[in-house]
Amino acid sequence: xxxxxxxxxxxxxxxxxxxxxxxxxxxxxxxxxxxxxxxxxxxxxxxxxxxxxxxxxxxxxxxxxxxxxxxxxxxxxxxxxxxxxxxxxxxxxxxxxxxxxxxxxxxxxxxxxxxxxxxxxxxxxxxxxxxxxxxxxxxxxxxxxxxxxxxxxxxxxxxxxxxxxxxxxxxxxxx
Numbered sequence: 001x002x003x004x005x006x007x008x009x010x011x012x013x014x015x016x017x018x019x020x021x022x023x024x025x026x027x028x029x030x031x032x033x034x035x036x037x038x039x040x041x042x043x044x045x046x047x048x049x050x051x052x053x054x055x056x057x058x059x060x061x062x063x064x065x066x067x068x069x070x071x072x073x074x075x076x077x078x079x080x081x082x083x084x085x086x087x088x089x090x091x092x093x094x095x096x097x098x099x100x101x102x103x104x105x106x107x108x109x110x111x112x113x114x115x116x117x118x119x120x121x122x123x124x125x126x127x128x129x130x131x132x133x134x135x136x137x138x139x140x141x142x143x144x145x146x147x148x149x150x151x152x153x154x155x156x157x158x159x160x161x162x163x164x165x166x167x168x169x170x171x172x173x174x175x
Contacts, residue, residue: 058106059099061144065113066098068139072131074123078102080116080156101156111140113151121160129153 066078079101103114113136119128133151140148 056144058104061106061111061140061146062099062102062104064139064143065102065104065115065136066100068135069102069115069117069132070098072128072135074120074128075117075132076120076159077118078116079118106146107149110147110149111144112149113140114154115151116154116156118157118159119155121158125155125158129155 069075069078078098101116105112115132115136117128117132119125132153136151137148140146
């Protein structure tokens with residue numbers, strides 16, 4: 001995940017440059033995502049002064065987890081077979097669900113994450129899982145401002161994309 005400061009946006013906005021991530025991972029994509037950074041001292045100040053409170057819905061945290069995981073090279077999809085089938089229907093109706101395959105448990109200022117994913121062949125499964133864990137931890141800490149207690153990664157499947165060059169152009173004809 002490429003995190004950088006962009007002078008054209010406010011100081012508390014984090015820009016994820018998906019074009020750079022796509023170039024590194026070999027995926028096409030030119031979206032620019034912006035996330036507002038949550039300063040944890042603001043939570044404490046609001047509580048102390050009575051000026052209000054900020055509530056971050058669990059679904060938002062799950063969505064951030066899904067986005068961070070998808071940015072890791074080698075991650076083909078999130079969720080298992082049944083979840084992906086349901087997700088395909090949901091995607092056709094309303095667009096991509098970045099929190100598919102993600103389960104979180106939130107406790108005040110801490111988050112535990114369970115994530116299921118499909119890894120592209122021939123990526124190293126342990127390496128992809130470690131990179132997913134690191135990306136999720138960084139995203140939750142940076143964007144949400146919460147501590148991560150655990151990130152449990154389950155590899156549900158391996159995706160092997162057979163290229164057209166692997167298949168014969170025309171079937172053999174016997175005479």
